[in-house]
Amino acid sequence: MRVLGIETSCDETSAAVLSGTGDDVSLESLVILSQDVHRIFGGVVPEIASRAHLTAIVPVVERAIADAGGSPIDAIAVTNAPGLVGALLVGVSYAKALAFARKIPAIGVHHMEGHLFATALEHGNAVPPFTALLVSGGHTLLLDVEAWGRYRVLGRTRDDAAGEAFDKVAKLLGLPYPGGPHVERLANVSECGPLRFSRPMLRRDQTPTDPDFYDVSFSGLKTAALNAVKNAGPDLDSQRGAIARAFQDALIDTLVEKTARAVRQYRRSRVVLGGGVACNATLASAMRERLAPRGVEIFAPSARLATDNAAMIARAGLFHLERGERSPLDLNAFATQVIPGLVAA
Ligand code: KG4
Ligand code: ZN
Secondary structure, three states: OEEEEEEOOOOEEEEEEEEEEOOEEEEEEEEEEEOHHHHHHOOOOHHHHHHHHHHHHHHHHHHHHHHOOOOOOOEEEEEEEOOOHHHHHHHHHHHHHHHHHHOOOEEEEEHHHHHHHHHHHOOOOOOOOEEEEEEOOOOEEEEEEEEOOEEEEEEEEOOOOHHHHHHHHHHHOOOOOOOHHHHHHHHHOOOOOOOOOOOOOOOOOOOOOOOOOOOEOOHHHHHHHHHHHHHHHHHHHHHHHHHHHHHHHHHHHHHHHHHHHHHHHHOOOEEEEEOHHHHOHHHHHHHHHHHHHHOOEEEOOOHHHHOOOHHHHHHHHHHHHHOOOOOOOOOOOOOOOOOOOEOOO
16 A cells, blocks of 8 residues: 655644555655744744645645655545644645545544654564653653554653753753754763752652653753753853753653663563654663663664654554544544553553
């Protein structure tokens, strides 16, 4: 089956063509147009994002189809939740119109389920069962994936998403948006000094039945960074690296510990990282350092597939299409929606 994927949930207009069956797929094309305009505002402006998607959607889809050799498409997979509703609606409306015109089926895909499939496009072994850590600008989710379509949500953020925390701390440090890569670069050239932030929601006495055993919270870390910036005062230039390092160390330590708990509890031998923060090489190497000695393999996608892209949507869509699922023509877009296929924790 040859599937066209469309992703417009936030600030990337993306289309991809993927063909194959089951886990044996090949990516024929992937076009990602990032909306750089939001850098001026230091964050995504929803109305501007929707309008930029409108301008880009036709050429991006046409380019993806052309790059794939122009062969006929059998079905269309489109992100319909969660995300910015106006942005999602551009992709959803376009996908439905194209499916109707070509007399082919369309399927709505949950954006976070897409992130779960992204790493498998590059690593043949990044398939269930595995522990998944999805860390993006809008979400932080720890899941146990026993099979495609069977997801157990173990933990999530109580406040800021991991990427959001990176972006906010970057802003406090006077770094450009999106801040994650800038904070990582700065942290990695800074020594681990005396400045240390306490690890959020991490205590020795937590047990698997505690609601915060797997959950994370990053807003306190943001406040700690703010206080450090205030304390530095006019000396911020010489302190910036130490603050970035203390922040990144605390955030990564927390994510690694929570992931290690899930791996232990569900006896998994694979960890799959996804979402924009999975671009953070320090996170992946800290995971490896902690879990490789226990025989656990860590899979992180390349930057192109870690951040928002339509290839992962086409891949998740293929899974649902192969199960005979189809979305009706009144498929709608939703700002929030639970990931499909949840099993009890
Ligand atoms: O998945 P994504 O492209 O978009 C959302 O669905 O949110 O993730 C974007 C997020 C941003 O917050 C960005 O700062 C973060 O991913 N990010 C990073 C790194 N590269 C991107 N965070 C930490 N370290 C990085 N190297
Ligand atoms: Zn995303």
